[in-house]
Amino acid sequence: xxxxxxxxxxxxxxxxxxxxxxxxxxxxxxxxxxxxxxxxxxxxxxxxxxxxxxxxxxxxxxxxxxxxxxxxxxxxxxxxxxxxxxxxxxxxxxxxxxxxxxxxxxxxxxxxxxxxxxxxxxxxxxxxxxxxxxxxxxxxxxxxxxxxxxxxxxxxxxxxxxxxxxxxxxxxxxxxxxxxxxxxxxxxxxxxxxxxxxxxxxxxxxxxxxxxxxxxxxxxxxxxxxxxxxxxxxxxxxxxxxxxxxxxxxxxxxxxxxxxxxxxxxxxxxxxxxxxxxxxxxxxxxxxxxxxxxxxxxxxxxxxxxxxxxxxxxxxxxxxxxxxxxxxxxxxxxxxxxxxxxxxxxxxxxxxxxxxxxxxxxxxxxxxxxxxxxxxxxxxxxxxxxxxxxxxxxxxxxxxxxxxxxxxxxxxxxxxxxxxxxxxxxxxxxxxxxxxxxxxxxxxxxxxxxxxxxxxxxxxxxxxxxxxxxxxxxxxxxxxxxxxxxxxxxxxxxxxxxxxxxxxxxxxxx
Amino acid sequence: xxxxxxxxxxxxxxxxxxxxxxxxxxxxxxxxxxxxxxxxxxxxxxxxxxxxxxxxxxxxxxxxxxxxxxxxxxxxxxxxxxxxxxxxxxxxxxxxxxxxxxxxxxxxxxxxxxxxxxxxxxxxxxxxxxxxxxxxxxxxxxxxxxxxxxxxxxxxxxxxxxxxxxxxxxxxxxxxxxxxxxxxxxxxxxxxxxxxxxxxxxxxxxxxxxxxxxxxxxxxxxxxxxxxxxxxxxxxxxxxxxxxxxxxxxxxxxxxxxxxxxxxxxxxxxxxxxxxxxxxxxxxxxxx
Numbered sequence: 001x002x003x004x005x006x007x008x009x010x011x012x013x014x015x016x017x018x019x020x021x022x023x024x025x026x027x028x029x030x031x032x033x034x035x036x037x038x039x040x041x042x043x044x045x046x047x048x049x050x051x052x053x054x055x056x057x058x059x060x061x062x063x064x065x066x067x068x069x070x071x072x073x074x075x076x077x078x079x080x081x082x083x084x085x086x087x088x089x090x091x092x093x094x095x096x097x098x099x100x101x102x103x104x105x106x107x108x109x110x111x112x113x114x115x116x117x118x119x120x121x122x123x124x125x126x127x128x129x130x131x132x133x134x135x136x137x138x139x140x141x142x143x144x145x146x147x148x149x150x151x152x153x154x155x156x157x158x159x160x161x162x163x164x165x166x167x168x169x170x171x172x173x174x175x176x177x178x179x180x181x182x183x184x185x186x187x188x189x190x191x192x193x194x195x196x197x198x199x200x201x202x203x204x205x206x207x208x209x210x211x212x213x214x215x216x217x218x219x220x221x222x223x224x225x226x227x228x229x230x231x232x233x234x235x236x237x238x239x240x241x242x243x244x245x246x247x248x249x250x251x252x253x254x255x256x257x258x259x260x261x262x263x264x265x266x267x268x269x270x271x272x273x274x275x276x277x278x279x280x281x282x283x284x285x286x287x288x289x290x291x292x293x294x295x296x297x298x299x300x301x302x303x304x305x306x307x308x309x310x311x312x313x314x315x316x317x318x319x320x321x322x323x324x325x326x327x328x329x330x331x332x333x334x335x336x337x338x339x340x341x342x343x344x345x346x347x348x349x350x351x352x353x354x355x356x357x358x359x360x361x362x363x364x365x366x367x368x369x370x371x372x373x374x375x376x377x378x379x380x381x382x383x384x385x386x387x388x389x390x391x392x393x394x395x396x397x398x399x400x401x402x403x404x405x406x407x408x409x410x411x412x413x414x415x416x417x418x419x420x421x422x423x424x425x426x427x428x429x430x431x432x433x434x435x436x437x438x439x440x441x442x443x444x445x446x447x448x449x450x451x452x453x454x455x456x457x458x459x460x461x462x463x464x465x466x467x468x469x470x471x472x473x474x475x476x477x478x479x480x481x482x483x484x485x486x487x488x489x490x491x492x493x494x495x496x497x498x499x500x501x502x503x504x505x506x507x508x509x510x
Numbered sequence: 511x512x513x514x515x516x517x518x519x520x521x522x523x524x525x526x527x528x529x530x531x532x533x534x535x536x537x538x539x540x541x542x543x544x545x546x547x548x549x550x551x552x553x554x555x556x557x558x559x560x561x562x563x564x565x566x567x568x569x570x571x572x573x574x575x576x577x578x579x580x581x582x583x584x585x586x587x588x589x590x591x592x593x594x595x596x597x598x599x600x601x602x603x604x605x606x607x608x609x610x611x612x613x614x615x616x617x618x619x620x621x622x623x624x625x626x627x628x629x630x631x632x633x634x635x636x637x638x639x640x641x642x643x644x645x646x647x648x649x650x651x652x653x654x655x656x657x658x659x660x661x662x663x664x665x666x667x668x669x670x671x672x673x674x675x676x677x678x679x680x681x682x683x684x685x686x687x688x689x690x691x692x693x694x695x696x697x698x699x700x701x702x703x704x705x706x707x708x709x710x711x712x713x714x715x716x717x718x719x720x721x722x723x724x725x726x727x728x729x730x731x732x733x734x735x736x737x738x739x740x741x742x743x744x745x746x747x748x749x750x751x752x753x754x755x756x757x758x759x760x761x762x763x764x765x766x767x768x769x770x771x772x773x774x775x776x777x778x779x780x781x782x783x784x785x786x787x788x789x790x791x792x793x794x795x796x797x798x
Contacts, residue, residue, distance in 0.1 A: 055745045076748050083749030089696065090742035093689050093750075099667050102760040104750035115760045137695070151750060280702075320706040352712025363735055364700075364707045367727050381712040411734050425711075 002031035002191045003080060003158040005052060009065030012047050012056065021047040024065055025216050029208075031070070034185060034192040036202045036223070039212030040239040042414070045195045046163050048212070052193060053083040053161045069159060079108045082152030082190070084181075086164040088144035093151075097123065097139070098132020100147055104155040115154075122154040125187065126180045140306050142173025146180045153184045160185060162194040166201065168441055170306065170470035174201060197444040199242050203227070211235065240416075240444030266296030269334040269432050269464050270317065270343075270355075275326035277309055277316040285324045286312040287485050296333065296432065299455070299465045301475035304485035310468045311360070311437055313485065317466060318357035318435045319343025330354070334432050353382040356426035358436040362418040366410035371402055371421060374410050378429035396424045399454065416447035423451060427458055434458055435466045440474045452477045541601060541662040545592035548768045554669040555676060556769040560776040561656035567780035568652035573792040574645045579783035581652040584659075591659050602658065609650035617643035645794075666691060671763040681757055689747060693739055700735060704728045 011023030022044025029035055039045050050056045051067055054074030067074065074081065085091055094100045098119050105115045119132055126146045139147060145165055152160065162181060166174035178201050185192045196202055203209075209226045211219040219232050226232060271293040276285035286309030294300060302310045315321040317328055322344050329341050338350045346354070356378075359365055368374045375396050379389035397403045400420050405413065410421060423439060434455075440448055455465055455478045469475055475482065543550055552560075568580040588595060616639070623638030670688045673679045705728070708714045713724045787793045 050745070053749050055748045077751050077754040079751040079754070081749065083746065085742055085746060087739075087742055090739045091746040092692065093743070093747055094667055095692055096665075096667060099760070103747075103752070106758050106760055107751040107754050109754070109756040109758050112758060112760055112762065115758070119760075137692075148746070155750065315706065318710060320709060348709045348714035349712045349716070352710060355710075357706075357710040359703060359707055359710075361703070361735075363738075364703055364731060365711060366731060367708070367711055367713060367724070378712065411731075429712075 002189050003070030004031045004033075005029040005067075005069055005159065005191060005193070007065065007067045010051070010067040011064050012044070012051055012061055013064075014061045015059075020044070020064075021061070022051070022212075023048075023216065025212075027210075027217070029191060029193065031191055032189050033208060034206045035194070036199070036206040036209045037193060037195045037212060038197075038199070038209060038236070038239060038241050039218070040214075043212040043214060043239070045212055049083070049161045049163045049193065049195060052159065053081045055083065077107075079104065079155050080158040082149075082155060082157035082160045082184070084145065084148050084152065084160075084162045084165045086167050088141040088148075088168060091148045092136045092139075092144055095136055096132060097128065097130055097134045097136050097147055097150075100136055101132075101150045101154050104151050108155060118154050122150040125153055125183060126150040127176065140173065141169040142177055142306075145169060145173075145177045149177070149180050149184055153187065156188050157190050158188070160188070160190045160192045162192070162196075164195055164197070166196065166198065170438075171472075172470070173306070174198070178202065178205070197240065197242055199227075211239065237445070240446035242445045242448075265298050266462055267333045268293050268295050268331045270294040271329045271331060272317070273327045273329060275316070275328060276324040277312045277321065278324040279312055280321065282324075285309070290326075290483075292483060294433065294464045294466065296462045296464055297459055299459055299467065299475075299478045299480040301480035301482045302466065302468045302485060303470070303475070303482055308485040310485055314435050314437050314466060314468045315357070317343075318355050319346060319351050320357060349381055352378060352431070353429055354431055355433045355435065356429075356431040358423050358426050358434070358439060360437045360441065362422035363411060365422045365425065366418075369409055370407050371410055371413070372397070372406040374421060374425050375428050378425060382429040384429070392428055396428060399450075399457075400424055401450070416443055419443060420447060420450055420454070423454055427454060427463075430458075430461065431463065433464050433466070435468075437468045438470070439467060440469065440471045448474070540658070541598045542594045543592045543663055544594045547590050547592040549587070549590045549772060550592040550663050552769050552772050553763060553765050554664045554672045556765065556772055557660055557664055560772050561660045563773070563776040563780050564656045565653055567783040568649055570784065570796065571787055571792075571794050572642070572645050572649065572796060573787050573794045574641065574648060575790050575792050576783040576787040577645060577649040577652045579786055580779060581648050581655070583779040583783075584652060584655040588655070588659075591663060593659065593662055598658070598662075605654050605658075606651065609647045609654070612650055613643040613647035616646045668761075668763065671759060671761055675759060675763045682753060685752070686747075689743060690740065693736065693743065696739070697732065697736060700732060701728075704731060 005027065006029070007023075007025050007027035009024045009026065011020040011025065013020040025048070037045050037048070047056070051063070052069065052074055054076040056063075069080065072078075076083075092100060093103050101119045101122050102115050105118060110118075123130060123132070126149050128143060128146055128150060136144070136147060160181070165181065166177050169177065181192070181194070182205055184190070192206075194202060194206070203223045206223060208220060209223050210217055211226070211232070213235075218235055219226060219229075227236075272290050275290040276288040277290070278285045286307075290313065292300070302313060304310055312321065316323055319328065319342070323342075328343055330338070330343055334354055335341065336354070338346055338354065340346060343351060343355055366374060368377060372393060375393045376389050379392050384392070397406055400417075402413075402417065402421065405417070410418065413421060419439065423436065426434060426436075436455075439451055439455075443451065452474065455467075459465060459478065465478060465480070467475065467478070467480060564580050564584065568577045570576070617635050618633065618639075620639040620642040622634060622636045624636045624641075626634065626636050627640060628635040666688055670684045674681045674684050705714070708724050708728055713720070715721070784793075
């Protein structure tokens with residue numbers, strides 16, 4: 001059933017670029033082989049996957065050489081290739097899960113009875129025991145990815161192509177998605193090609209690792225050989241690959257889990273009083289009875305399952321959503337001239353100078369047309385002098401490694417660069433409190449370390465950091481106390497145990 | 511098994527988290543359908559026809575009787591639509607309010623015939639103008655209710671099936687529009703996030719000029735994000751063999767006896783409405 005993939009001198013060049021996005025490349029992947037594709041960002045991994053899936057728009061670039069699937073040019077209309085992309089939201093096609101799974105089979109022209117019988121089978125195979133009428137909008141990110149896989153499973157593909165399928169979802173769901181991929185592969189015996197930075201997720205489940213360099217294939221071989229070869233180590237690290245067994249350490253700030261003895265902590269900045277939070281127009285709160293206080297220099301990690309109200313809590317603490325009940329209170333050290341005590345009551349300008357909020361999707365936060373002005377905006381609004389803002393901007397560009405891109409448009413940056421820029425733009429006016437939502441989603445090992453460094457720097461300067469994150473390693477690296485939001489009852493528990501004006505971290509997960 | 515249940519209950523991500531006792535609800539729906547009735551199961555084309563016939567009955571003449579008959583029939587039929595009427599009342603309270611406003615305007619501006627009822631400075635209501643106002647009020651509601659039922663009970667997917675299978679509209683276009691319409695829903699929540707993000711960056715509020723500027727930059731970001739989404743969606747659809755000839759349909763869009771009954775009933779209501787207006791001599795056609 002499976003098809004081999006062969007490339008001979010294959011390359012693809014975007015119409016507006018001189019350098020090819022991928023290749024020239026020679027490649028031999030046997031039918032039914034499972035391959036993990038690695039490479040630095042910009043090495044053309046996604047372009048290669050899209051070429052294999054046959055979805056590269058013909059008018060947007062030029063191909064040279066040859067890329068064949070079982071001896072034929074890739075054509076998605078044959079239905080032999082299943083493609084899963086990174087962003088869960090953009091892959092849902094219909095509003096009911098049954099229709100979504102059926103989409104590919106309908107396109108293939110299968111009879112209605114066959115489709116009707118296959119839909120529940122594919123849903124079950126991917127661990128989605130949902131009625132076909134279930135609205136797809138009510139699925140979590142991980143479930144949406146498994147829905148996309150169910151649609152592919154139903155088409156019984158001969159090649160499965162996966163473009164960072166777990167990059168935008170939390171680690172627990174990532175494992176489920178990985179297992180779902182393996183289920184589809186095992187049932188169809190299809191050739192599998194996956195791009196992913198999180199190597200440890202796949203290393204025990206693939207036959208071969210291919211490392212893509214700027215000029216073709218840099219290395220390839222079975223996983224144990226690739227990851228034990230000392231000569232390859234530097235190449236892999238430079239690619240930003242998460243090496244199995246050891247997580248990257250930030251260059252500055254020394255070891256993970258820096259000393260956070262009470263001496264380092266300053267005055268209380270932000271406090272909550274029996275706080276319950278909810279999205280606008282919701283009748284029931286997402287999390288209830290939070291009593292916490294945040295000190296200067298303190299890092300607080302908000303953790304918990306999907307839907308436990310973590311993001312809502314972060315937005316409420318950031319003064320962007322009104323409290324459902326109870327209050328968020330800014331202490332004198334944070335107020336500094338603001339009249340009101342509730343951040344939600346502050347005008348936008350006062351808020352931005354005091355509490356920075358970094359959203360999950362960095363593209364949402366960019367307001368200007370260049371990286372430099374983006375970094376300058378915050379300090380300027382906060383009333384810094386031109387010289388001060390300029391100095392701060394230069395400093396941040398340096399830390400970000402974006403000096404060469406100072407005039408580039410923020411929306412044109414790569415995912416990792418955007419993420420770092422959005423954090424830096426919030427940090428620029430040195431707000432006393434910085435709140436971030438999943439800052440490390442989709443980061444490769446290099447940008448991850450860069451982010452950790454920026455947070456450690458902010459903490460050293462006496463800012464407090466609240467991070468919503470599933471990333472244990474990140475929370476440990478910034479030395480965060482943990483606030484676990486669970487179902488309603490455990491949130492209450494966290495609230496009462498933290499009533500002595502400091503959040504009891506519970507277990508640090510060590 | 512229990513793991514599955516947990517997975518489902520925690521699936522409601524950060525965008526919406528309805529209270530646990532409510533069954534999973536499609537956030538895109540105007541008013542949730544809580545019961546499956548024969549009317550709700552009718553073909554979308556039937557529903558459109560019924561709404562159209564009823565609206566013609568209410569629209570042809572400006573009088574209390576014809577619109578009143580249609581409104582009465584529509585209200586009596588509401589339980590048969592399977593809609594959550596409490597939610598409807600909560601979300602659509604402004605409809606009667608709007609109709610009342612239109613009626614107030616009519617009462618002020620319509621020809622002042624008949625006896626004077628209210629004479630208070632600039633406000634002069636006569637029996638004639640009040641009758642016209644009542645007709646406008648009833649008419650507005652008689653037009654609105656079928657439309658709302660239409661929008662709330664039609665599943666876009668069913669409509670697409672019907673349009674392609676019965677009206678022979680081109681399938682690539684209909685399916686693409688259907689898929690894109692789902693992204694429109696995302697746009698709303700996206701805009702809410704953008705508004706918060708602008709406030710967090712310190713550029714919300716301020717002078718009108720500043721607000722306009724930040725609105726424009728926000729719209730640009732929204733455009734960038736949507737184009738990226740749409741491109742990905744197109745790629746995902748293409749990747750699943752969309753565009754290949756001889757597509758089949760999982761569901762046959764069909765008509766049943768209930769469809770005929772629904773159309774006949776609506777025609778009857780329309781005939782009664784027009785007939786009653788003629789018989790009572792209040793027929794006041796909008797044309798001619």
